Amino acid sequence: MPPEKPPQIPKRAMDSSFKEEEHPRASNGEFTKGNTEKPTEYRYNEKKRRYRDLSHEPMITKINPSGVNKFPEQVFKNLAKAKNHYEKHKTKLLEAGIHSYEEYLQSTKMTIESAVGGEIRGHANSQKQIIRYNTKINLFVKGNPDIGVFTSFVPDEEPGKHYSGVLEEDLKNGGSR
Known part of the structure; x- marks a missing residue:
């Protein structure tokens, strides 16, 4: 050996x-x-x-429950799902004055990035999601600045009722204004 x-x-x-x-x-x-x-x-x-x-994964942006929050240019993470979402809610969106998919994206981005005040109500839930409600066009939007918008639609209930219910529930569970 x-x-x-x-x-x-x-x-x-x-x-x-x-x-x-x-x-x-x-x-x-x-x-x-x-x-x-x-x-x-x-x-x-x-x-x-x-x-x-994990270096390619988004950073955790500090959210502002009542202030301006910057979202990605492509407001929805998945544009195919956004298109399907638009088609699903198209009738209600037309009633709200949103006549095209492009207007839907534009209204969604404008609403979710807006500070609370005037026609915009809003808060953040305990899961670090921004919730905005545009009283003028009755548009409810929820998302996270690092991920994008999860949902954007005109609620079936009378204007403001859906948002009020979500706000009440979120504040009970640790959300903030």
Whole structure:
């Protein structure tokens, strides 16, 4: 049996584009999994047995329950679902004066980004979702600035009743104005 070689210290890379500080090593010199300085950028998926890079996921924006909240230019996260949502509520939207899909997107964005006051009522629920209700056109909108709008529709109830019910429930469950 040949004699065992002594353990060798890993050699440092000499490539000019390689930055040692960006590639952390364990005390034994081996590379570690993920960046130890930013542990929140990776989440371990037990099922797939690998780390998932979270750097592409949205940051958590501080929401303003009664102020202006900036939403993505593409106000709905999924435009195909938004189109289906528009078709589902089209009759009520026409009654509210919203005559096209483009007007629907525009009215939704204007309502959800508006500060509370005048014709806009609003609050935030305990799940960090912004809720806005446009009394002029009877449009109810709910969303999160990091994700986009979840729903936008004209309620079947008399104007303001749906929003009042949602507000009451949200405030009971930790929402804020």
